[in-house]
Amino acid sequence: MATILIVDDEKNALKMLAQALKLEGYDTLTASSGEEALQLCASKTVDLVLLDILMPGGINGVETLTRLRQLKPQLNVVMMSAQKEIETAVRTMELGARRYLTKPASINEIVHAIEPFLELSRLSKENEALKEQIGTRDEMVGESVAMQQLRSQISLVASSDLGVLITGENGTGKELVADAIHQQSQRSRKPFIRLNCAALPEELIESELFGHERGAFTGATVRRQGKFEIADGSALFLDEIGDMSLKAQAKVLRVLEYGELERLGGTQTLHVDVRIIAATNKNLEREIEDGRFRQDLYYRLSVVPIAVPPLRDRTDDLPMLVKHFAERFHKDNARAPKVIDPSAIQVLQLYHWPGNIRELKNIVERLLIMVNQDVILPTDVENILPIPQSASQPATAAVFQENRFQAGKSLLEMVDEAEANLIRNALDANRWNIKRTAEQLKIERSNFYKKLEKFNIKRPDDL
Ligand SMILES: Nc1ncnc2c1ncn2[C@@H]1O[C@H](COP(=O)(O)OP(=O)(O)OP(=O)(O)O)[C@@H](O)[C@H]1O
Ligand SMILES: [Mg+2]
Numbered sequence: 001m002a003t004i005l006i007v008d009d010e011k012n013a014l015k016m017l018a019q020a021l022k023l024e025g026y027d028t029l030t031a032s033s034g035e036e037a038l039q040l041c042a043s044k045t046v047d048l049v050l051l052d053i054l055m056p057g058g059i060n061g062v063e064t065l066t067r068l069r070q071l072k073p074q075l076n077v078v079m080m081s082a083q084k085e086i087e088t089a090v091r092t093m094e095l096g097a098r099r100y101l102t103k104p105a106s107i108n109e110i111v112h113a114i115e116p117f118l119e120l121s122r123l124s125k126e127n128e129a130l131k132e133q134i135g136t137r138d139e140m141v142g143e144s145v146a147m148q149q150l151r152s153q154i155s156l157v158a159s160s161d162l163g164v165l166i167t168g169e170n171g172t173g174k175e176l177v178a179d180a181i182h183q184q185s186q187r188s189r190k191p192f193i194r195l196n197c198a199a200l201p202e203e204l205i206e207s208e209l210f211g212h213e214r215g216a217f218t219g220a221t222v223r224r225q226g227k228f229e230i231a232d233g234s235a236l237f238l239d240e241i242g243d244m245s246l247k248a249q250a251k252v253l254r255v256l257e258y259g260e261l262e263r264l265g266g267t268q269t270l271h272v273d274v275r276i277i278a279a280t281n282k283n284l285e286r287e288i289e290d291g292r293f294r295q296d297l298y299y300r301l302s303v304v305p306i307a308v309p310p311l312r313d314r315t316d317d318l319p320m321l322v323k324h325f326a327e328r329f330h331k332d333n334a335r336a337p338k339v340i341d342p343s344a345i346q347v348l349q350l351y352h353w354p355g356n357i358r359e360l361k362n363i364v365e366r367l368l369i370m371v372n373q374d375v376i377l378p379t380d381v382e383n384i385l386p387i388p389q390s391a392s393q394p395a396t397a398a399v400f401q402e403n404r405f406q407a408g409k410s411l412l413e414m415v416d417e418a419e420a421n422l423i424r425n426a427l428d429a430n431r432w433n434i435k436r437t438a439e440q441l442k443i444e445r446s447n448f449y450k451k452l453e454k455f456n457i458k459r460p461d462d463l
Helices: 011-023 034-043 061-071 083-092 107-136 145-158 174-184 202-210 246-258 284-289 295-301 315-333 342-350 356-370 378-384 389-401 411-429 434-440 445-454
Strands: 003-007 027-031 048-052 076-081 099-102 164-167 193-196 235-239 275-280 304-307
Touching: 003 011, 003 034, 011 027, 011 107, 027 034, 034 048, 034 061, 048 061, 048 107, 061 076, 061 083, 076 083, 076 107, 083 099, 099 107, 145 174, 145 304, 145 315, 164 174, 164 295, 174 235, 174 275, 193 202, 202 246, 246 295, 284 295, 315 342, 315 356, 342 378, 356 378, 411 434, 411 445, 434 445
Parallel strands: 003 027, 003 048, 048 076, 076 099, 164 275, 164 304, 193 235, 235 275
Antiparallel strands: none
C-alpha cells in the first residue's frame, strides 16, 4: 500500500486530508512543518509527499521541496498551493515537483493527480526487486549431452516470439531456463515480469494478472495495473501454471489469442503484446484429462515444449555441479575450503535425487558445514543422504506421540491440531521460508498455502 506524507501547517486541513486519503486506501503520515517532513522522509518509507507551499514559521514549501529532493532525488512531491501563490507553484516544477494543485482541491482531484506517480514508483520498486533477483541467480552449470541439448533448445526458442512451456520435476532448474530464454531474446531490454500462480489464492491471481479498477472488489481501493499490462512489450513468466484456475486460464487464452484484456471491474479493452513463458512440474496432459487444465491453452502455451531433465538422468554433470556449489558456498561464507573426494561424489551419483539440483545444493552445503575433516569421504555422504521413507517411520511416530489423546475432541480435530503444530514448527525452523518448508514437508506449494489458510497460520509480524 502506498504511503503518502501530507505536509501542512494548518492542523485541521492536515487531519481532514489524511482521513480522506485513508478512506481511499492509502497509508498516510502527517507533518505540520518542513522540518518535520524532512525527518519523517529520512526515517520512513514514503511514496509521495503532498506539500503545502505557504507555511509561515520554519522553512517554507519551496525550501522543503529543495531539501527533500536532495535527500531523496526520486521522491514524488506534489505541491498544494493557494490561488495567490500560483506563480511560485509553477516554478516548483523546475525544482522537481511532479505537479501542483490549487487549494481547495477535491479528494478526487488529488487521487487523480497522484495515482500515476504512485504507479510509477510501484513499477520502479518492482524493477529493483527483479534486478536484485537476477543478480543473485545461479548460472546454468553442466556439460552433459542433456544439458547441451537444453542449451541449444533455449537459444533456438529465444530468437523467436513463440510461447514456451517448460516442464520438469521440482528443483530441476525451470526458472533458470526461463530466465535464460528471456535474457537471450529480443525482449531482454525490458524486465522479465514474473508471477507464481501457486503462491496466490485463486481470487488474487486474476487481479495480479489483469489488474483492477478502483472498487472492483472489497479492498480494491485504488486502480492497479496487472502483470500483463506491466509486461507489455516484454515477457511474462507464469510459474506453476498448472495451479491456475480454469477461469483465469480462459482469460489468459484470450490475451494469447487476441492480445486483449480488461482490468477487473473495467470496461475498457486494453491491447498488449506479451510473450508468455510458462513452467510447471505437473503433468498437464493428465490435468487436461481430469478437467483441471484447458486443452486449447495447453496447445497455445506449448508451441515449443522444453522438458528439463531430472538430475538422475544426467549424473555426468554431478561432479561439476558439486564443485560449483562448493565454490559458491566457500565464497559466500569465507570458510576454509574442503575437498569432496571423488569416491564421495560417486556415492552422490548413485542417489535418486527426488529434489534434483535444489536438493543437491542443500546436501553439498550441509556436507561442508557438518563434516569436520578437510576431505569429505563416502561415509560422510552416506550419513547425510536422506534415509528411504520406510526407515524414517519411527520419527513420524514420535511426532504423533507428543500429541496426546484429548477426551472430548474428535480424531479429526486432534489430527488437525497435530498437523497445524507440525507446520508451525517446520516454518519456524525455516524462518518462514515457505518454499523450503513446503519442500521439506514434501507437499506441493499450492496445497501448502491452502493448509496455512485452513489452520489460520500467519507469519509473525517480527519476522
Ligand atoms: N544447471 C544448473 N546449474 C546451477 N544451478 C542450478 C541449475 N539448475 C538449477 N540450479 C539451482 O537449483 C535451484 C532450483 O532451481 P529452480 O528454482 O530453477 O528450479 P525449478 O525447476 O523452478 O523448481 P520448482 O519446480 O521447485 O519451482 C536454484 O537455486 C537454481 O539456481
Ligand atoms: Mg520454480
